[in-house]
Amino acid sequence: MGELSSHTQSVEPQPHSVRKLAVVATVISGVAVLGCIALTVWNYNLNTKVNTLTIANASLNKTTQALAKQQNDTEALLQRVRLAANLSSISHQLEQTSVVTDDFVLEKVTFDVAENGTLQGVLLNVNNQPNIGFGGAYQGYGKYNMASATLTKKAEEVINIAMKEYGTSDKLPVWDKNTKVEMTVQNYPLGKREGGTFKLTGQQ
Numbered sequence: 363m364g365e366l367s368s369h370t371q372s373v374e375p376q377p378h379s380v381r382k383l384a385v386v387a388t389v390i391s392g393v394a395v396l397g398c399i400a401l402t403v404w405n406y407n408l409n410t411k412v413n414t415l416t417i418a419n420a421s422l423n424k425t426t427q428a429l430a431k432q433q434n435d436t437e438a439l440l441q442r443v444r445l446a447a448n449l450s451s452i453s454h455q456l457e458q459t460s461v462v463t464d465d466f467v468l469e470k471v472t473f474d475v476a477e478n479g480t481l482q483g484v485l486l487n488v489n490n491q492p493n494i495g496f497g498g499a500y501q502g503y504g505k506y507n508m509a510s511a512t513l514t515k516k517a518e519e520v521i522n523i524a525m526k527e528y529g530t531s532d533k534l535p536v537w538d539k540n541t542k543v544e545m546t547v548q549n550y551p552l553g554k555r556e557g558g559t560f561k562l563t564g565q566q
Contacts, residue, residue: 441479448533449473461524465494465516466547468524473535481535483542487549488520504550510562517545517553518560 453471461468466488474483490500499508506513521543528537539558546552553562 444533445475445479445535448531449475452528452534456524456527460527461520463491463516463519463523465491466520467491468520471524475535479535481537481541483544484524484537485544485546486520486524487546488552489548500547504547504552504563510565514553514560514562517562518555521545521555521560 453473456468456471459467467490468486469489470485470487472485472487473481474485476482490496490498492498494500494506494508496502499506501507525537525539525541525543528534530536539555543555543560544551545554551563553560553565555561
């Protein structure tokens with residue numbers, strides 16, 4: 363038998379196929395690079411927009427807070443104006459002969475109101491009726507020629523009538539027996555009621 367000779371054949375890559383693969387790889391690499399660049403730019407723009415929105419939101423919050431404070435201040439001012447108008451109205455009502463006794467006539471009422479709207483005190487300035495005026499029991503400068511108990515009772519009568527006429531209303535601060543009330547006669551001190559008890563000036 364004759365010997366068979368074997369031949370090993372090597373297949374060399376075709377130059378055309380290599381070039382094609384190289385081009386494809388280059389294109390893919392280029393696309394990847396462009397994609398990375400585009401993603402970086404998009405991310406930068408997104409961060410810029412987020413920062414802009416954050417700054418705008420902070421500015422909006424400050425504006426909102428400023429407007430809220432302005433609204434609260436305006437409302438507080440309006441409440442004070444309404445309270446002043448209501449007190450002026452009741453003062454006018456009390457002074458227009460609605461507080462009169464056999465001995466005194468209320469001439470002027472002044473309300474002392476705290477910042478929070480509560481009534482801290484009331485000042486009542488009265489004049490004498492003719493029966494106890496000069497030539498009667500009144501001696502001038504807030505002094506009377508009568509028993510202290512009698513004068514105290516007459517003064518308390520004026521205070522109680524004024525307080526009753528003042529009444530109770532959600533438009534006015536509370537005036538009750540514990541509210542401090544000072545009373546003057548022709549602007550001279552007569553006495554003061556504190557804690558529900560009236561004392562003449564000479565007894566304080």
